[in-house]
Amino acid sequence: MLKEPSSLVAPVAARRTLQQALLLPALLTAMLPWPQAQAGQFSVSPVRIHMASRDRATAITLTNEGDTELVMQADIYHWKQQVDGQDDLVLSEDMILSPPILKLPPRSRQVVRLAMLRPVAAGVQQTYRLIVREIPEARETENAVKLQIAMAFSLPVFISPAGVRRDLQCTAQRGPVKEVRAVCENQGSAYAQPIDFVLNSAGGTRLAGSQTGGYVLPGIRRGFDLSAASGEPIAPGAAQLVVRQDNGSVQTFDVAIPE
DSSP states (O other), X not given: OEEOOOTTSSSSSEEEOOOOOXXXXXXXXXXXSOOEEEEOOEEEEOSSEEEETTOOEEXXXXXXXXXXXXXXXXXXXXEEEOTTSOEEEEEOSSEEEESSXXXXXXXXXXXXXXXXXXXXXXXXXXXXXXXXXXXXXXXXOSSOEEEEEOOEXXXXXXXXXXXXXXXXXXXXXXXSTTEEEEEEEEOSSSOBOEEEEEEEETTSOEEEEXXXXXXXXXXXXXXXXXXXXXXXXXXXXXXXXXXXXXTSOEEEEEEEEOO
């Protein structure tokens, strides 16, 4: 299971615990008398990694919060987005996590180093994903085989030369019935992350909104669906789109809802 820690949570460590899991029938027949599912409990800090282009390396802390040993593996991917905003990940050798594979005893932590191997080009932010995976192990107990359910974190990594900045510009389009789509384009040189949208009428009445956003990398145009506040179709006309980003900034765009 791949998780992306929320950047809106105040604690710097991201925690995920799988309480229950459904096993495939093939696994059920292979393990007698009855299998048990278990997932490791671990945290990664920080959940979003920022580096300046002059930095050679940064520290990341992995913590095993469970009572069994965990084996972890990390890979670095160059992170781009397609024209529709879908993520495009390609395995990269631009950076390395040292060590890339480690064992964490129960209730322990280890600090690892994420290091850059190549210089960063000036003018635009470089974006990567650090994916930390748990390597599952099947453990025999007295009465059953306990299957380890693998967990993973996908952590964004931003390497920023001096002077890069975000520039998010948003408009509104007619979406499905009872919805309006906010279309945002990042015209800047650093990532943007809208996290909250509110569409108001010219008179200030709330028409639609959404608290689900996402990353918009430089040069990418991405749409976000807003549901009508009243449950009724949104009438055409002038409106204001209020967009709040992860850095606390709030922008208001004058938009026109089409027929």
